[in-house]
Amino acid sequence: MASPAPSMAFLLSLLLFAGMCSLSSSDYLIGVGSYDITGPAADVNMMGYANSDQIASGVHFRLRARAFIVAEPRGNRVAFVNLDACMASQIVTIKVLERLKSRYGDLYTEKNVAISGIHTHAGPGGYLQYVTYIVTSLGFVRQSFDVIVDGIEQSIVQAHESLRPGSVFVNSGELLDAGVNRSPSAYLNNPASERSIYKYDVDKEMALLKFVDSRSGPIASFNWFATHGTSMSRTNSLISGDNKGTAARLMEDWFQQRAPVRTEMGEIPRxxxxxxxxxxxxxxxxxxxxxxxxxxxxxxxxxxxxxxxxVRKDSSRSFVSAFCQSNCGDVSPNVLGAFCIDTGLPCDFNHSTCNGKNELCYGRGPGYPDEFESTRIIGERQFKKASELFNKATEQLKGRIGYQHAYVDFSKLEVSVSKPGGFETVKTCPAAMGFGFAAGTTDGPGAFDFRQGDDKGNAFWKLVRNVLRTPGPEQVECQKPKPILLDTGEMKIPYDWAPSILPVQILRIGQFVILSVPGEFTTMAGRRLREAVRSVLASSASKEFGNNVHIVIAGLTNTYSQYVTTFEEYEVQRYEGASTLYGPHTLSAYIQEFKKLATALVNGQTIESGPQPPDLLSKQISLLAxxxxxxxxxxxxxxxxxxxxxxxxxxxxxxxxxxxxxxxxxxxxxxxxxxxxxxxxxxxxxxxxxxxxxxxxxxxxxxxxxxxxxxxxxxxxxxxxxxxxxxxxxxxxxxxxxxxxxxxxxxxxxxxxxxxxxxxxx
CATH class of the missing domain: 2.60.40.2300 (Neutral/alkaline non-lysosomal ceramidase, C-terminal domain)
Incomplete structure (x- = not known):
């Protein structure tokens, strides 16, 4: 007896069921996007060096927001956006999330969206909301702000609309010649027993994710590697993604050229x-x-x-490659070292001065004296390592998608720290910057008579400081041994000069974990944070992670709060220590809060969201004509x-x-x-x-x-x-x-x- 013919609805249901079954538990939905965020190429001060004379006047190459989304077919999802910008901005993050909420409801929130900057010092400024970071740009620059918000939104929309079944692979390897420690004297103040664990005084590892569409093949790669975006100097006036933007451009071109039916400029008729x-x-x-x-x-x-x-807009380009920033706080791309421009001799080791002057001490990139060549070389080195890791990436990410997020007031946080014989409760401080901050670094020296490693200050500049605000005795004691140059955390006119409420966030894709930090961690600070989180994940009752976990730090993410050093590096008060806003226990505070997030992540707990950061958009002042x-x-x-x-x-x-x-x-x-x-x-x-x-x-x-x-x-x-x-x-x-x-x-x-x-x- 013949069977009855199946109905069309039955066939469609069968195909749908088969498609769902073919998506194994190790597969995700993946999507990527990319959008232009170049911004105003004239008249606007560049963000990074705080040099009021560094005004944009053209384009080296354009800036982009690059995004990926990874989602469980019917579960959690995470979105990560990498910006060709100096850093993320709290007000940008707030407004992007508002737009995403109006589009998608609660699908994308502050909990599962991370927005990270590559730390180029050659992009337009004026898009942050705190006074300290927009003084040299003559206040808020609406064009800079709008183009970044628009670009982030569009990159996420592209990624969301392109979601389809795919896999994510991870690989890592050492890149030896793209960064050196620019504050080695501070690094040497860390315990010798701790330093002996590591081969180098900067992190040399690049970690890469390869995104593979189940139908069309590879569609993207995102990697994390620590080196500053300072191959372009403080006198450059052309908008540029610096070495990481260069690497992204090279990687995207490389993939376009290697694809079977593509050439550099498209198919050319015979x-x-x-x-x-x-x-x-x-x-x-x-x-x-x-x-x-x-x-x-x-x-x-x-x-x-x-x-x-x-050219690229019209070439059906679809591959996206992002070179993300990590714990770059003390890592310079100027790998030849720092030299005095008057004598050609190496700068003073402890203070990075030349005959007592910081203005004469400059780091040299591998293309010295051509900064464009140095940018290309450091970018090319990152690209070559990334392409190698991409080609050899075979470890597939498997497991759940997860995330944890909290807002924390770092201006008055109680922290339990280990002391001989037990534990002690200490506190972080309202934000303040030390005298060593004004000395700058070998990537971009400061001015006047400031110098790195100054733990005393001087009477003249303290008088100048007091015109703005005199720090109280409690703040002075809390910030020791930092001599306070600017008491930014307690300066509120015309509005807040520095943040106090910061976001901390963990994103998880299977065995790959991203620690989103709102600042620049130094090498050893980043190592301590990673190991603290690793210990929590490895000791979880579920044993879900074990030793097979990859942890990266995504620096300058979601907002910006300058530097984070170890307690020992803070004591030295070089630039990085002087720029660690919340006092000597800042790193301990981060470790404490991230351990809470990691515990909640593995136990499936809900963590308190914490106090909301302020929205200061209505208070912004712009003096740019x-x-x-x-x-x-x-x-x-x-x-x-x-x-x-x-x-x-x-x-x-x-x-x-x-x-x-x-x-x-x-x-x-x-x-x-x-x-x-x-x-x-x-x-x-x-x-x-x-x-x-x-x-x-x-x-x-x-x-x-x-x-x-x-x-x-x-x-x-x-x-x-x-x-x-x-x-x-x-x-x-x-x-x-x-x-x-x-x-x-x-x-x-x-x-x-x-x-x-x-x-x-x-």
Whole structure:
């Protein structure tokens, strides 16, 4: 007897059930996203060095927010966002979470979302809410804030909407030549017995996650490695992701090139390759073609989308790679060491001075004296290690997704610390910065007569300090041996100068655990925190983790509260100790609170959320002048070429050949070109036919956009585009384009573009 035909509903149910069964307990739902957060490329002070003269004036390469989400099919999920920014910001985190709540309800909250900065010192500032961190940017900068909030939201939305079954793999390995300890005298104050456990005075391990879509294969990699984002110096004025942003760009390009059906610039028709080959054989013909394409007059862009032309945006790029920050507090990428710029001799070991002056002591990167080359080298070293770990990642993450989060008031926290013969209860302090803070570091020296390692201070600067606020005797005693230069935790005019309520957070993906910390832990401080959490996880009753647990510190996450040193390093009062806000027991407080989180994580407990941090957005003050008007000389239009390539120009690939073109431009603050580009290099495709293919934009390391005014307050401005021709560039005819937007006296914004004359690359 024949069986009855199954109904369509039954078949669909069967397929759905089979699909659910095929998703093993070790599989997750994974999604990734990436969005532009470059921000204002002019007039805004850069965040990191606190150098008021370091004002953005162009783009080295663009900044991005990169996100991943890992979820159980019907359970918990975590979202991690890595920002090409100096650090996370409390007010940014608050507003992002508000937007996520309006979109997704309680799916993404402060408990399971982490927002972390790579610590580049070459991004626009003004997006934090506490006075200390926005003084040099002349207060709050709404453009900086908005573009970061928008970018984080969009990266998470992309990751959420792309969620699909997949697996996550982990791998780790040593990277030996991308960081050195910039405060070795402080590190040596840690107990010898503890130092003997470790081979190096900085962490050399990189930990990497590889995300593999069950259908399409690898889609992302995120790694954590400790080195400062200070390959670019305190005098650089081009927006840049520094060494970690460079590594991310190299890794994403590497994956794009290795994919079977992709090339660096997309598939090039065979006829184009033939044309280029013919051109190589006939240089004179190539020059003749180039000469027929003159520079165009600047003109308004009738279709605004034309100004958003971007190589990577149009290339269906889907692979996301993020190089996240870890416990980088005392780790410098300037691996050649610190030297006096007047004598060339090594700086003083204990104080990093030269004849008593900190201003003369600078660290040298591997490309010294070229900071762009140092940035590339340190970025390339991280990329090479990451690509190696990516290719060899075989350990699959298995197990539950989990998270714990709490807000803690670090200004008055009781902490139980071990003492000979037992335990003692001590307290943290309201935030304060010491004299050694003003000395800066070998990555970016300070000024005047400050020096690292100062545990006394001096009378003159104490008088200056007292104009703002005189610390009371209780605060002085609590912060010892730090001499207080700025009592920021007790300064409230016009609003809070420093945070007191900080977020602490643990994210778990199977046997991989992320400790989200709102500051810069030094090497040994990070080691102590990791080991404290490891001991809790390993001793849990469930034995779920055992020894098979990977723990990373995600530094500068969710908000920012400067440095965290060990008690012993704090005693030395170098820059890092002087910048440890909450006193000598700050690290012990973190360890205490993270052990609570770890215990709750393994026991499935609910932990008290703690006091909410303040939302100070309504109190923000901005003194940055707006763009008033952009003008050009009579007879000149925006986008016109001011300085063109020479007629019949021919440039050879490799050897450092560079093409420079300057356009009449307007202030980049008029249009941030988010997900677009200020600069573009195009290659002629159809010989004399006139079709041009975008091949490089201002997200490429070989292309720089530099903006300037002839005088400080002039309404006229220039956009200079510099293209250093890569060895990999195809021979052919090229031109350079500039996109921008001008502001009229009445406030209207008009986009424009300009084009150089064509030139030959042979």
């Amino acid at each position: 006829r184009v390759s033939t044309l280029v080959s013919d051109m190589n054989k006939n240089h004179s013909r190539l020059l003749e073609i180039a000469a027929s394409y003159k520079s165009s007059k600047g003109q308004p862009v009738t279709n605004p989308l034309d100004a958003k032309v971007r 707006p763009v008033v008007v952009d003008v050009t000389p009579l007879g000149v239009s925006f986008g016109d070429v001011k300085s063109d390539v020479a007629p019949n120009s021919r440039f050879a690939r490799g050897g450092g050949a560079q093409v420079n073109v300057t356009f009449w431009s307007a202030c980049p603050r008029n249009d941030l070109m988010t997900e677009g580009s200020f600069a573009l290099v195009e290659r002629l495709i159809d010989g004399g036919g006139g079709r041009w293919l975008p091949v490089y934009d201002d997200d490429d390391l070989c292309l720089k956009f530099k903006w300037s005014r002839p005088t400080r307050l002039s309404p006229e401005s220039y956009g200079r585009i510099e293209w250093r021709i890569p060895d990999s560039a195809s021979a052919g005819v090229y031109r350079i384009r500039h996109f921008g937007a001008s502001k009229s006296l009445l406030g209207s914004i008009t986009t424009f573009s300009g084009t150089s004359s064509a030139f030959a690359v042979v």
